[in-house]
Amino acid sequence: MNLDPYLSSVLADLDRATALADEQTRDVAARVATAVEPALRLALVHALSDAAASITSELGDAAVVVRMEGREPVLSVHRTEAAPPMPPAPPAPPAPEPPEVLAEDDGETARVTVRLPQSLKAAVERRALEADVSLNTWIVQALRRATTGASSSSSSSAETPTASPTRTPRRVTGWA
Incomplete structure (x- = not known):
């Protein structure tokens, strides 16, 4: 042209x-x-x-x-000729397991949506209010303790969720 x-x-x-x-x-x-x-x-x-x-x-x-x-x-x-149909892809390998020890704060955040029964949500909000922290902070602290097995010596029972009695080195069961 x-x-x-x-x-x-x-x-x-x-x-x-x-x-x-x-x-x-x-x-x-x-x-x-x-x-x-x-x-x-x-x-x-x-x-x-x-x-x-x-x-x-x-x-x-x-x-x-x-x-x-x-x-x-x-x-x-x-x-071009029509491409023949591709055979189905093999299943993806399973994702690697998360490391056992979690960093206290790695600087990155992720958003998670969780559906809770209303009564549980109200109880968690009361605990967060008693601990004088936001609901998000209380949940993050509870999850961190549940995944690392560490408990803060300065926190009272009102501030921390109770740990499940069935705890193994790799799995936590029960409600948080």
Whole structure:
């Protein structure tokens, strides 16, 4: 595809825009036009490539390809065969188990939505209020104690959830 007519059109428009200007301004405009011609050419090639990609995304069995021959882009359509159906992927390997020892605060946070019975939520909110901490802080502290087995020596029974009596080195059971 010859881009010269499009570039000439832009340069002619620039020349018309500066027709009423003085000679020095018209000379500067002509120099600027010469300097930006490669950038304009590249922008046109990018526009053609984007258009080809857009058209290809809507074609099922063909692809529009833009290739360069010298300074000029050449558009072509390539027919593709329908790809055979892919066999099902094997199941993913199980996720690695979390480390036994959790960092006190690794700086990252994650959001978790938990559905609780209303009575349990009310009880947890009371405990957080008694401990003078936010509900979120109380829950994080309870989960941290439940997963590390550590208990704070400065906390009272009102501040901390009771630990489940069935505790093994790897699993905690019961309600928190």
